[in-house]
Amino acid sequence: MANRIRLGVNVDHVATVRNARGGIHPDPVRAALMAADAGADGITAHLREDRRHISDDDIARLRTQLHVPLNLEMAATPEMLEIALRHRPHAVCLVPEKRAEKTTEGGLDVAGQHINLTPFVRELIGAGIRVSMFIEADPRQLDASRSAGAPVVELHTGRYCEAAPGPERIKYLDRLKTAAAHAANIGLECHAGHGLGYDTVGDVAAISNLAELNIGHFLVGEAIFVGFPAAIGRMRALMDAARATH
Ligand code: PXP
Numbered sequence: 001m002a003n004r005i006r007l008g009v010n011v012d013h014v015a016t017v018r019n020a021r022g023g024i025h026p027d028p029v030r031a032a033l034m035a036a037d038a039g040a041d042g043i044t045a046h047l048r049e050d051r052r053h054i055s056d057d058d059i060a061r062l063r064t065q066l067h068v069p070l071n072l073e074m075a076a077t078p079e080m081l082e083i084a085l086r087h088r089p090h091a092v093c094l095v096p097e098k099r100a101e102k103t104t105e106g107g108l109d110v111a112g113q114h115i116n117l118t119p120f121v122r123e124l125i126g127a128g129i130r131v132s133m134f135i136e137a138d139p140r141q142l143d144a145s146r147s148a149g150a151p152v153v154e155l156h157t158g159r160y161c162e163a164a165p166g167p168e169r170i171k172y173l174d175r176l177k178t179a180a181a182h183a184a185n186i187g188l189e190c191h192a193g194h195g196l197g198y199d200t201v202g203d204v205a206a207i208s209n210l211a212e213l214n215i216g217h218f219l220v221g222e223a224i225f226v227g228f229p230a231a232i233g234r235m236r237a238l239m240d241a242a243r244a245t246h
Helices: 012-021 028-037 058-067 078-087 115-125 139-147 158-162 169-184 199-204 217-226 227-242
Strands: 006-010 041-046 070-073 091-094 130-135 153-154 188-193 212-217
Touching: 006 188, 006 217, 006 227, 012 028, 012 041, 012 217, 028 041, 028 058, 028 227, 041 058, 058 070, 058 078, 070 078, 078 115, 091 115, 115 130, 130 139, 139 153, 139 169, 153 169, 153 212, 158 169, 158 199, 169 188, 169 199, 199 212, 199 227, 212 217, 217 227
Parallel strands: 006 041, 006 212, 041 070, 070 091, 091 130, 130 153, 153 188, 188 212
Antiparallel strands: none
């Protein structure tokens, strides 16, 4: 398919379920291998400072067992930088992290933290790792990401997904479209993710300037009812259908 959009499957919440009881079941690495077989173009995992879901051992095993690219989400801290440089995943997505948050709330303030973030980007890129910045759909943050040296941005789709269907959701969709076009204009590869499900993925996948979507929580939840491969297969089909009609 021309201009096919990639699907990165986030396996964090397989680890959430595992960690609810301790032990080794269900294994996010097994889920990642299954996701790759079901058509995921890559696997995303967020190693949080508090290790509430993905563990250091999960990252080590993902790195050795996966045959598709691994996208490591992490905060820009010295500890995480050391881990990324040791494992050298295909990609790192720099995200903001607050201990008390349920999930990644809002994007990284690259414009405000430019001085702190630029050295992280430089070190990661120097190690051959593709770096993306997880940001709100705001031209200032896109420009700052470019000037910090990141070749990729990931637009936070949380506000769009949480908005009630109708004018409010359309407003956030328009912001995503404008930001994706701006990314293309300034030479950045543009991804998107957070909160996407069957109902919200189509309009986002239809944005032709987007190269990749990262989706986790919805797919892991839906897997309870239909299985992980079927949930991923339906998401993939919705993304492809949206691209085919635009
Ligand atoms: N992209 C980024 C940068 C994220 O932090 C997350 C959540 O970990 C996702 C995508 C996936 O979001 P969700 O699990 O809501 O699909």
